[in-house]
Amino acid sequence: MNDTQIERTLGTTEPRVNTDEALARFQARVQTEGIVPVASVPRRRVTSRWVQGLAAAAGVVIVASTLAFSGLAGSILQIFEPKSVVAVPISQSDLNYLGQACAGLNLQECMGAYGTFEWTAPPQPKEVTSRAQASALAGFTALAPSSVPSSVTGDPRYGVINRSTATFTFSADSTRQSAARQNRTPPPMPANIDGSKLFITGGPAVVQIWGAPAGTASGPGSDIPTLIVGQAKAPTVSSDGITVDELRSYLLSQPGISPQLAAAIRAIGDPSSTLPVPVPAELAISHPVTVQGVQGLFIGDNTGIAGAVIWQKDGMMFEVIGSFTESQALAIANSMR
Amino acid sequence: MTLPARDPGHAVAAVSPAFEGLFRSEYARVVGIAHRVLADQAEAEDVAQDVFISFYRGHPADAAYGRAWLHAAAAHAALNALRGRDRRSRREAAQAVPLETTVAADDPAVTVAASETREEVRAVLARLPERSAALLALRYAGLSYAEIAAALDVRASSVGTLLRRAEDAFRRELR
Numbered sequence: 001m002n003d004t005q006i007e008r009t010l011g012t013t014e015p016r017v018n019t020d021e022a023l024a025r026f027q028a029r030v031q032t033e034g035i036v037p038v039a040s041v042p043r044r045r046v047t048s049r050w051v052q053g054l055a056a057a058a059g060v061v062i063v064a065s066t067l068a069f070s071g072l073a074g075s076i077l078q079i080f081e082p083k084s085v086v087a088v089p090i091s092q093s094d095l096n097y098l099g100q101a102c103a104g105l106n107l108q109e110c111m112g113a114y115g116t117f118e119w120t121a122p123p124q125p126k127e128v129t130s131r132a133q134a135s136a137l138a139g140f141t142a143l144a145p146s147s148v149p150s151s152v153t154g155d156p157r158y159g160v161i162n163r164s165t166a167t168f169t170f171s172a173d174s175t176r177q178s179a180a181r182q183n184r185t186p187p188p189m190p191a192n193i194d195g196s197k198l199f200i201t202g203g204p205a206v207v208q209i210w211g212a213p214a215g216t217a218s219g220p221g222s223d224i225p226t227l228i229v230g231q232a233k234a235p236t237v238s239s240d241g242i243t244v245d246e247l248r249s250y251l252l253s254q255p256g257i258s259p260q261l262a263a264a265i266r267a268i269g270d271p272s273s274t275l276p277v278p279v280p281a282e283l284a285i286s287h288p289v290t291v292q293g294v295q296g297l298f299i300g301d302n303t304g305i306a307g308a309v310i311w312q313k314d315g316m317m318f319e320v321i322g323s324f325t326e327s328q329a330l331a332i333a334n335s336m337r
Numbered sequence: 338m339t340l341p342a343r344d345p346g347h348a349v350a351a352v353s354p355a356f357e358g359l360f361r362s363e364y365a366r367v368v369g370i371a372h373r374v375l376a377d378q379a380e381a382e383d384v385a386q387d388v389f390i391s392f393y394r395g396h397p398a399d400a401a402y403g404r405a406w407l408h409a410a411a412a413h414a415a416l417n418a419l420r421g422r423d424r425r426s427r428r429e430a431a432q433a434v435p436l437e438t439t440v441a442a443d444d445p446a447v448t449v450a451a452s453e454t455r456e457e458v459r460a461v462l463a464r465l466p467e468r469s470a471a472l473l474a475l476r477y478a479g480l481s482y483a484e485i486a487a488a489l490d491v492r493a494s495s496v497g498t499l500l501r502r503a504e505d506a507f508r509r510e511l512r
Binding site: 019153327330 | 351352353356357360361364365368372373378382385386391394396398402406409410414462468471474487489490
């Protein structure tokens with residue numbers, strides 16, 4: 001089959017379009033759906049998008065850790081190792097209750113409300129110059145997308161985060177003091193939880209970022225990464241005795257946890273192997289998707305500007321984040337080799 | 338497809354001149370790319386609308402990469418739509434558009450066979466790797482090598498090679 005034959009095989013009659021009508025239809029949809037052009041969306045100025053991107057892409061580890069320790073999830077077990085991911089919608093009232101520290105993924109501040117958090121091997125991001133170098137440092141083969149949208153240009157920057165470990169010790173005193181500062185009265189911490197320890201491991205992780213600047217930001221919107229690909233060894237959590245049921249009951253008894261959030265956490269079928277991903281209920285949508293032959297999760301903000309796909313396969317967590325539609329994000333994720 | 342009953346001149350007033358210019362210059366091309374994949378004009382125009390909506394939401398109208406982004410998005414969105422079709426919609430699409438080949442339209446047997454061939458062609462496109470299918474869609478929608486390179490973010494000097502590989506894969510799958 002030559003080119004002409006392929007042309008004929010792929011051929012269709014050339015469409016005759018009415019651009020005026022099409023533009024009117026577009027305009028009607030923009031008006032009906034209240035779609036806002038990107039130019040009118042304010043973007044916050046940040047000092048270093050590279051650092052922010054690195055942190056965001058490491059979110060598979062951080063989110064898991066934060067959820068486990070912040071009281072959002074019932075996935076704290078004697079042994080926790082995610083085999084799948086599930087969305088947990090979090091309302092604004094839940095976020096208000098949890099406070100900015102938790103919402104901002106600051107583990108130590110967030111966990112200070114329940115006890116003592118201590119890094120035994122803190123995460124130390126390091127930039128390397130190639131994927132091969134990143135793979136060597138991480139100890140696994142860092143996968144990369146073989147196909148990306150045209151908006152993603154240039155070579156990526158590579159970051160590696162070492163295997164990190166932390167210990168958290170529950171403290172009834174800390175919980176009472178923290179609640180008192182917020183004029184709250186917490187439910188009593190069960191005696192077997194007070195003083196018990198959780199041990200968490202996360203990473204190593206490899207982060208690839210396209211569109212990240214070499215230096216610091218010079219202006220708003222000028223250095224936003226176009227694509228972030230994160231890959232990490234699945235995090236694990238173990239405890240020195242408390243069970244997931246005990247812990248889940250305690251966490252869900254906290255005032256301020258909405259019935260919807262509690263129901264979502266209770267609905268997690270197998271909390272020992274399910275990574276809950278917090279999704280702001282008012283700001284984002286999420287639903288299960290099939291990616292790389294397994295079930296993953298698509299999360300998109302309500303404006304359609306940002307989308308992410310998260311999945312777990314063969315003991316590794318993956319995420320693809322960027323300014324993509326769902327199909328684009330999935331295409332990138334499925335092209336990872 | 339149902340078009341809104343409104344006056345086009347009135348309806349376009351709210352988008353920026355830059356976006357309107359981009360829409361007017363690229364709409365036919367975007368539909369053409371999607372149509373090459375889907376062989377259904379209504380569906381291709383739906384895809385084009387979605388593509389422009391995505392661009393409008395996420396990118397400034399005067400972005401230098403705008404045209405390339407739209408071309409790539411048209412191919413990927415159309416391929417995604419193609420993969421999502423069920424058997425019934427595929428049959429409907431096959432009946433909706435006449436073939437461009439030298440089919441004796443008054444011969445039902447030939448028409449049915451040609452429709453089946455076209456369905457198989459679309460099935461092959463859906464099975465091909467994303468980049469290969471997109472390459473074929475863009476090339477046979479009339480884009481230049483430079484435009485394909487920009488859309489798929491590959492070197493212009495590589496397009497010929499990539500295209501030949503895509504065509505080889507297409508032939509193998511079609512057998």
